[in-house]
Amino acid sequence: MLTQAPKGTNDILPDEIHRWHRVEREFAALCAQFGYREIRIPVFEHTELFHRGVGETTDIVQKEMYTFDDKGGRSLTLRPEGTAGVVRSYIEHGMASLVQPVKLYYNISAYRYEKMQKGRYREFHQFGMEMFGAADPAADAEIISLLSLFFERLGIGNLSLNLNSIGCPTCRSAYNLLLREHLSDRIGSMCETCQGRYERNPMRILDCKEDGCRAKTKDAPALLDHICEDCRSHFDALCAKLETMGIRYAIDKGIVRGLDYYTRTVFEFVSRNIGTQGTVCGGGRYDGLMEACGGPKTPGIGFGLGVERLLMEMESQGLETPAPEAPLIYIGAIGTAAGDTVEALCWDLRRKGISCIKDVMGRSVKSQMKYADKLGTRYTMILGDNEIESGRVALRDMKNGESKDISLESLADRLQKCCRD
RNA sequence: GUGGGUGUAGCUCAAUCGGCUAGAGUGCCAGGUUGUGGUCCUGGAGGUCAUGGGUUCGAUCCCCAUCACUCACCCCA
Numbered sequence: 001m002l003t004q005a006p007k008g009t010n011d012i013l014p015d016e017i018h019r020w021h022r023v024e025r026e027f028a029a030l031c032a033q034f035g036y037r038e039i040r041i042p043v044f045e046h047t048e049l050f051h052r053g054v055g056e057t058t059d060i061v062q063k064e065m066y067t068f069d070d071k072g073g074r075s076l077t078l079r080p081e082g083t084a085g086v087v088r089s090y091i092e093h094g095m096a097s098l099v100q101p102v103k104l105y106y107n108i109s110a111y112r113y114e115k116m117q118k119g120r121y122r123e124f125h126q127f128g129m130e131m132f133g134a135a136d137p138a139a140d141a142e143i144i145s146l147l148s149l150f151f152e153r154l155g156i157g158n159l160s161l162n163l164n165s166i167g168c169p170t171c172r173s174a175y176n177l178l179l180r181e182h183l184s185d186r187i188g189s190m191c192e193t194c195q196g197r198y199e200r201n202p203m204r205i206l207d208c209k210e211d212g213c214r215a216k217t218k219d220a221p222a223l224l225d226h227i228c229e230d231c232r233s234h235f236d237a238l239c240a241k242l243e244t245m246g247i248r249y250a251i252d253k254g255i256v257r258g259l260d261y262y263t264r265t266v267f268e269f270v271s272r273n274i275g276t277q278g279t280v281c282g283g284g285r286y287d288g289l290m291e292a293c294g295g296p297k298t299p300g301i302g303f304g305l306g307v308e309r310l311l312m313e314m315e316s317q318g319l320e321t322p323a324p325e326a327p328l329i330y331i332g333a334i335g336t337a338a339g340d341t342v343e344a345l346c347w348d349l350r351r352k353g354i355s356c357i358k359d360v361m362g363r364s365v366k367s368q369m370k371y372a373d374k375l376g377t378r379y380t381m382i383l384g385d386n387e388i389e390s391g392r393v394a395l396r397d398m399k400n401g402e403s404k405d406i407s408l409e410s411l412a413d414r415l416q417k418c419c420r421d
Numbered sequence: 422g423u424g425g426g427u428g429u430a431g432c433u434c435a436a437u438c439g440g441c442u443a444g445a446g447u448g449c450c451a452g453g454u455u456g457u458g459g460u461c462c463u464g465g466a467g468g469u470c471a472u473g474g475g476u477u478c479g480a481u482c483c484c485c486a487u488c489a490c491u492c493a494c495c496c497c498a
Contacts, residue, residue: 004489059496063422081498110498115422117492126498257497268498279498306498334456365456373458382457398458 008114008122010308019311022321024107026153027127031105034146036129039104041085043111047075053084053293055261057201064112078111081304082128083286084293090132091295101133107307119277119309127310130302132290137234139301140265140285141241147269147281147303148247154310155319159269159280162252163242165235166203167227168263169288175226176202186216203256222253231264238265257282261289265301274312281305327355328415330372334365334384342383345411354415373398378418381411 005011012020028038047067054060066078079085086104095102106128114120131139144161151159166172179202187198198205206217227235242249257266266284283303290298333342342358349356357375359368365382372380380396387393387408394403406414
């Protein structure tokens, strides 16, 4: 226990951190390019916020939250996703009075108490983005196009983009009536969960994986075919825009999205090669959320993108991220007197911005060379009494093993030139 | 929450049909004459054989439980 990370958590080790940096950099750059600004929100919030912002009926709220009381008796919860916190921040800081739309992005960890498996962890990481104030399908198109470009920049191919509209509260309640009617004569023979869904949220029945239930819902009406005129034209406009940009998508009438606050557009980017948890990114429009959280009526759209899954997908596609460069030079020392000189020399180089490594273990010359080799430094040099006296050293290029006799004084200049190449 | 698989060195894995100090490769550390890496050679450190019970003269091996890891269901990033 003492020496084991909690279930569902992972260390991100030095050997792999460059992959994270790469996608983080790429995402931040792209967001900036599209005019989104970064926001950082707390890891925990008042529990109430998630009840409201994620939805009482969701699995997340019902059984997956890390909730605890602090010493002041407040109920707090580790964020299970990012949107609710961002919405809270929007309201708290009066962002309604900022230039509209308000375009935000974030890079967060999130926490859900779940049984873990491939691609699903208790602590995981998300890139996310929210745009507030724009109800137009152009906003939906912008968000989706940004994602599409993100994957393109990373070299990720064949993620499929699935698209659906789940309408607005008005057309959804009309549809729910229709669906109940359609199922009324057979609901008795369906699974227990579905019977529960029948009253609460009949749409979810269509999402049931039980074979028996599936067969019985095969010919059920699809919500997409029964949305109102406004929702329909919103959806059609979005599709048209995607086509204009050459972004390929598939309409999937089955996407429901677990979170209660979604309206109209829902979408996901799905991978087929990283296991059952193939949803790399899921998002959609949530025009009712801001109001539900006590803010001004404000349309919104956003997504969450699973970073672990993104990295898994990249790995499965054989996309390598080059490891960062090794330090430029290793400077070895023979004897304690030389050690002091090397110390001073390194300090000088480091202040000049040159990356150099020296011995801190009092090792033999041979060991120091082996060490330099393992570090992969481009150059090495060894300083002893002779060098200090003559002011000249052998600068060794580790790639070809050749040494050049140079003056100690010229070292910094030479190395700085190397850095520029 | 339900079900399956797996737990031996930092890593990848052996072995003992139940029997002496549990092995290899790799990695790590150090040496291979006095001041120079990669290959090679030698040596060293490193294991409560996941944990706790049980069966047995004797368990790393058999049985049970627990825990962890892992995959799938549910659901989602």
